[in-house]
Amino acid sequence: MVGILIRMRLHLLRRTLSTGTTGVLFALGLVFGVVAALGTVALIVRVTGTGDLELGTTATAAVFGLWTLGWLFGPIVTGSSDETLQPEQFRLLPIDHRRLAAGLLAAGFAGAAPVVNLIAFGGLAVRGVLLGPVPALVGVLGALLQLAFVVLLSRVVLGWIGAAMRSRKGKDLAVLFAALAGLAYYPANLLIQHLGPMLMHQVPPTLATVLLVAPSGWAPYAVDAAARGDWLFAVLPLAGLAVLIFGMWRMWAFLLRRRRMTSPPGVASSGPRSDRMGGLLGRIVPPTPLGAVLVKELRMWWRDSRRRAALLPMVLVGLAMPIFPALQGNFTFMVPFAGLSLVWTCTLGSANLYGMDGTALWHTLVTPDAARADVRGRQLAWLVFVAPPALLAGLILPGVTGHPGLCPWVLAFLSTLLGAGAGLVVLLSVLAPFPVPQRQGNPFASNNNAGCAKGLMQLGLSVAQLVLLLPPLALLLIGEFAGLPVLRWLAIPVGIALGAVTAWRCGVFAQRRITRWGPELMAVVRPR
Amino acid sequence: MNNLQPSALRLTGLYKGFGGPWVVDDVHLDVPPGSFFGLVGPNGAGKTTTLSMAVGLLRPDGGQAQIFGVDVWADPARAKAAVGVLPDGLAVPERLTGPELLTYSGLLRGLPADVVAERTAELLGVLELADAGHTLVIDYSAGMRKKIGLAMALLHAPKLLVLDEPFEAVDPISATTIRTILQRFVAAGGSVVLSSHVMALVENLCDRVAVITSGRVVAAGTLAEVRGPHTLEEAFVRLVGGRVGGAEGLSWLAS
Numbered sequence: 141m142v143g144i145l146i147r148m149r150l151h152l153l154r155r156t157l158s159t160g161t162t163g164v165l166f167a168l169g170l171v172f173g174v175v176a177a178l179g180t181v182a183l184i185v186r187v188t189g190t191g192d193l194e195l196g197t198t199a200t201a202a203v204f205g206l207w208t209l210g211w212l213f214g215p216i217v218t219g220s221s222d223e224t225l226q227p228e229q230f231r232l233l234p235i236d237h238r239r240l241a242a243g244l245l246a247a248g249f250a251g252a253a254p255v256v257n258l259i260a261f262g263g264l265a266v267r268g269v270l271l272g273p274v275p276a277l278v279g280v281l282g283a284l285l286q287l288a289f290v291v292l293l294s295r296v297v298l299g300w301i302g303a304a305m306r307s308r309k310g311k312d313l314a315v316l317f318a319a320l321a322g323l324a325y326y327p328a329n330l331l332i333q334h335l336g337p338m339l340m341h342q343v344p345p346t347l348a349t350v351l352l353v354a355p356s357g358w359a360p361y362a363v364d365a366a367a368r369g370d371w372l373f374a375v376l377p378l379a380g381l382a383v384l385i386f387g388m389w390r391m392w393a394f395l396l397r398r399r400r401m402t403s404p405p406g407v408a409s410s411g412p413r414s415d416r417m418g419g420l421l422g423r424i425v426p427p428t429p430l431g432a433v434l435v436k437e438l439r440m441w442w443r444d445s446r447r448r449a450a451l452l453p454m455v456l457v458g459l460a461m462p463i464f465p466a467l468q469g470n471f472t473f474m475v476p477f478a479g480l481s482l483v484w485t486c487t488l489g490s491a492n493l494y495g496m497d498g499t500a501l502w503h504t505l506v507t508p509d510a511a512r513a514d515v516r517g518r519q520l521a522w523l524v525f526v527a528p529p530a531l532l533a534g535l536i537l538p539g540v541t542g543h544p545g546l547c548p549w550v551l552a553f554l555s556t557l558l559g560a561g562a563g564l565v566v567l568l569s570v571l572a573p574f575p576v577p578q579r580q581g582n583p584f585a586s587n588n589n590a591g592c593a594k595g596l597m598q599l600g601l602s603v604a605q606l607v608l609l610l611p612p613l614a615l616l617l618i619g620e621f622a623g624l625p626v627l628r629w630l631a632i633p634v635g636i637a638l639g640a641v642t643a644w645r646c647g648v649f650a651q652r653r654i655t656r657w658g659p660e661l662m663a664v665v666r667p668r
Numbered sequence: 669m670n671n672l673q674p675s676a677l678r679l680t681g682l683y684k685g686f687g688g689p690w691v692v693d694d695v696h697l698d699v700p701p702g703s704f705f706g707l708v709g710p711n712g713a714g715k716t717t718t719l720s721m722a723v724g725l726l727r728p729d730g731g732q733a734q735i736f737g738v739d740v741w742a743d744p745a746r747a748k749a750a751v752g753v754l755p756d757g758l759a760v761p762e763r764l765t766g767p768e769l770l771t772y773s774g775l776l777r778g779l780p781a782d783v784v785a786e787r788t789a790e791l792l793g794v795l796e797l798a799d800a801g802h803t804l805v806i807d808y809s810a811g812m813r814k815k816i817g818l819a820m821a822l823l824h825a826p827k828l829l830v831l832d833e834p835f836e837a838v839d840p841i842s843a844t845t846i847r848t849i850l851q852r853f854v855a856a857g858g859s860v861v862l863s864s865h866v867m868a869l870v871e872n873l874c875d876r877v878a879v880i881t882s883g884r885v886v887a888a889g890t891l892a893e894v895r896g897p898h899t900l901e902e903a904f905v906r907l908v909g910g911r912v913g914g915a916e917g918l919s920w921l922a923s
Contacts, residue, residue: 422771427784432775436761436768443763443804499758502725503773503820506753508745510776655744659720659727 141239145247149225153251165592166252173256180207184263188270197364198348200264201357204286207260208356211294227396241393245292254291261286261359268363275366278374282359285381289355292388299395355384429510433517434524440497441525446576447496454489455529458482476546479533479554484602486526487561491568491598493518495576495665502662504654511654515647518569519562527558548619552612552631559639560605563646570653572597575667608638674737676701676828676859677722682731684717684883692717693883695731699861699876701827704854706874707863708900710908714883715863716756719832722861723753735828752821754814756832756863762806766797766816769805770823777824784823791819795845810837818846822853829853831862835869847873867901881908 157163180203187196225247230240248254261283268279351357358377365373421438425431441447461481462474494501504510534554538546572594612631619627654661677699684692692714699705709715720726722733724740724747733740738747760769767788774784792798795815800808805816814834821829829850835843850860850873864870870877871891877900878888886907887894895903 427775427781429776429778432772436764436772439768440761440763497759497761500761502753502755502758503760504776505725506723506748506751507773507776508748513776659725662725 141235141243142246145225145243146250149247149250152225170252170256173252174259177256177259177262180260181263181266184267185270188267193271193364193367194348196267197360198351200267200360200363201348201351201354204261204264204356204360205351205354207257208290208293208354211257211290212297227399237397238393241389241396244396245295245389245392248291248295249287254287257290258283258287264359264363267360268366271363271367274374275363278366278378279359279363281378282362282381285378285385286356286359288385289381289388292385292392296388296392296395299392299399303395303398355381429513430517430520433513434520437518437521438524441521444496447490450489450492450496451486451525454485455482455526458485459529459533461485472541473543473546475541476534476538476543476550477553478537479530479550480557482533483526483530483554483557483561486522486530487557487564487605488598488602490522490565491602492573492576493565493569494661495569495573497665498576499662499666501658501665505658505662511651511658515566515650515654519566519643519647522565523558523562526561530554530558548628548631549616552616552635553609554635555632556608556612556635556639556642557605559636559641559643560608562639563643564601564605566650567646568598568601570650570661571601573661573665575665605642608642611638673701675699675734676703676736677705677830677861678732678734678737679718679722680732680734682718682721682733683729684714684721684726685729691883692721692728695880695883695885697878697885697888699828699859701736701859702854702857703859703876704850704874705859705861705876705878706870707861707878707880708865708867708870708904709863709880710865713881715880716832717883718880719830719861719863720755723751723830724748725753725755749824750826751828751830752824752826754817754821754829754831754834756836760805760813760817760820763804765800765802765804766792766808766819767801769816770819773820774823779824787823788819791822794849795819796842811839811842814838815842815846818849822849827858829858829860829862831860833864834862835864835866867899867904871895871900879904879907 157166183203184196184200187199190196225244227240227244235243264283264286265276265279268276268282271279352361358381362374362377365371365377421435425435441451458481459478462478466472466475504514531554534550535547538544538550574594612635615627615631615634619625619629619631675698677697679695679697682692682695683690695714695718697707697718707715707718717726721728721731722735722740724733724744727741735747736750738750740747761772764772770788770791771784774787775781779787789798792801795818797812797815797819800812805813808816814837818831818834821831831850834846834850838846850862854860862870862874875891876889877891877894879886879894887903891900894900898906
């Protein structure tokens with residue numbers, strides 16, 4: 141069965157790659173991965189060359205730790221958890237779950253990422269060879285075990301999150317976890333910046349201990365022990381890894397079994413709970429076409445786990461973006477602008493509204509003159525969720541961080557960006573829509589396959605919107621240097637006006653686009 | 669057809685290709701007002717494609733679609749006001765409950781809130797969906813989805829209903845309910861176009877039939893004209909040129 145699954149996976153991979161841009165992206169990723177892997181090997185060879193056994197072991201453990209983190213967070217952050225073969229597809233086959241787990245795992249190794257990683261971990265084998273015959277043997281074994289460990293770890297963690305996403309509470313937790321995983325980029329960055337130079341010279345003892353105690357450090361330590369002739373500690377870490385691998389394999393098999401037996405996420409029934417807010421919304425919002433869309437959109441953001449997975453991490457990432465640099469250096473003046481980066485990331489995160497709704501667009505298309513209400517309602521609903529945290533951050537952070545003078549700056553920019561964001565969200569949703577697979581077992585699987593051109597358009601327009609900040613910026617600068625506080629505060633209404641005009645104009649464009657090209661838009665967002 | 673009373677739905681020379689051979693190839697259809705029109709054809713014949721182009725969900729490569737004399741593609745707002753649509757296999761905002769979905773749908777059409785509330789309650793009652801008031805549409809069964817879709821199509825009291833496979837996956841009791849509603853709708857002067865591949869159902873329900881295969885209309889007219897002395901099913905097999913298979917091979921099965 142393993143052979144069949146591997147063939148099936150490679151077949152599917154070939155099929156995906158035969159479509160132009162995916163192939164190019166894949167090749168680029170592969171080149172990048174191979175370069176990173178070879179860099180790892182080079183680094184390990186270089187520290188081994190210094191002759192300092194301890195430093196070499198710590199450095200190897202550190203880069204192994206980074207690769208492991210990559211396996212953990214990469215799929216979550218990029219939304220590219222490998223779901224070429226989904227356990228659901230085997231639901232009706234009479235295969236017991238442990239065999240299926242073994243088969244799927246084996247098939248999981250038949251991909252580009254594990255091969256690239258094997259090269260990187262191969263650095264340990266090279267290090268072993270440089271240190272002697274026994275360390276060489278330990279190094280080869282360690283590299284293989286390490287690879288099995290990271291692949292399984294990634295599978296188990298993603299599988300666990302996917303399973304947690306099945307219940308509503310679990311979903312909230314998992315979305316939060318994903319957001320935190322997104323934030324892990326910053327600590328990782330910090331780690332690399334501070335660790336990089338240290339690896340070549342001296343690693344602080346506490347950090348060295350942490351690196352070695354983490355499972356990613358076990359294999360390097362085994363090679364270290366073998367080089368020192370400490371047979372017990374050459375074997376123990378490897379045995380430990382093997383036990384860990386076995387345990388995770390069992391866990392994964394269990395998760396697979398659960399996943400095969402239960403229905404996909406998003407099917408969780410909400411019952412009367414969602415009704416409380418629903419009833420209130422119905423009473424507050426006026427019963428007009430615009431109100432109808434607004435209420436519908438608020439409910440969708442609130443109830444649809446995929447929409448929440450798109451927005452909530454962006455709120456946290458946006459808030460944290462200026463905070464981490466402040467922790468690293470003395471850029472504290474950036475912190476008051478956390479609201480701005482929040483709006484910016486949220487705009488990017490919700491730039492595929494029609495894609496997320498899929499073919500539900502038909503209803504707007506068969507309703508006369510519904511495009512206007514639909515676009516405006518979506519803009520309003522987006523603002524209802526994004527504006528409060530952004531404004532709150534903008535009002536509180538300047539004072540809290542001891543820069544109350546930045547208040548007009550923050551508020552002027554914030555009002556511009558909120559308007560521009562509300563405009564861009566619908567503009568990008570009609571200009572660069574892409575289909576989102578419906579109801580997948582793992583909510584992190586391929587929810588961000590915008591493709592190269594559309595991704596560039598999203599990024600390009602979201603950078604271009606920053607041009608709108610120039611007029612308020614000019615007012616603020618003149619006010620600052622000429623000592624005219626009036627000018628500085630004037631930047632706020634100017635910002636609001638700019639934002640409002642942008643939101644309005646983009647909305648008009650989106651409406652026209654839907655009215656004119658609605659059927660084509662629906663064809664693009666139809667899940668394939 | 670007289671000029672005072674234009675066709676409920678009129679398709680003239682519709683073409684659609686999706687970049688390959690024609691999927692819909694010069695389709696002409698005329699649905700007189702007050703008729704119960706059945707569009708039958710084998711799988712992949714182009715029924716859904718034709719109906720999608722008729723209601724403005726898919727742009728034709730050529731030809732015209734008119735609803736009560738108004739061109740769907742030239743004056744969409746006026747044409748779409750008169751028609752209620754039940755598409756097959758398209759999503760709805762699934763995280764809404766049935767009542768929420770109908771309220772959204774009605775208000776989006778610009779109906780007054782009290783009218784929407786009244787009709788929603790009535791439709792949910794008649795379609796036996798009232799008990800599922802707190803259930804999200806995503807948790808609905810296939811049959812319930814068809815029924816809530818029908819309710820969406822009926823909510824604004826259209827003069828024409830275009831229903832794509834309205835009886836697919838619907839249980840017999842719900843099917844009877846839907847049939848009764850549709851028959852009342854036609855009796856009150858409305859027009860219905862539905863697609864199906866269940867011949868017996870079309871034969872029982874419709875007064876006019878068109879047979880479509882490989883994107884072409886091979887027969888159209890009153891039920892009696894199309895089926896002649898045979899049953900509709902026999903006429904259909906003859907028209908479609910199909911060979912009824914299933915009798916050969918498979919000797920290993922249950923041997």
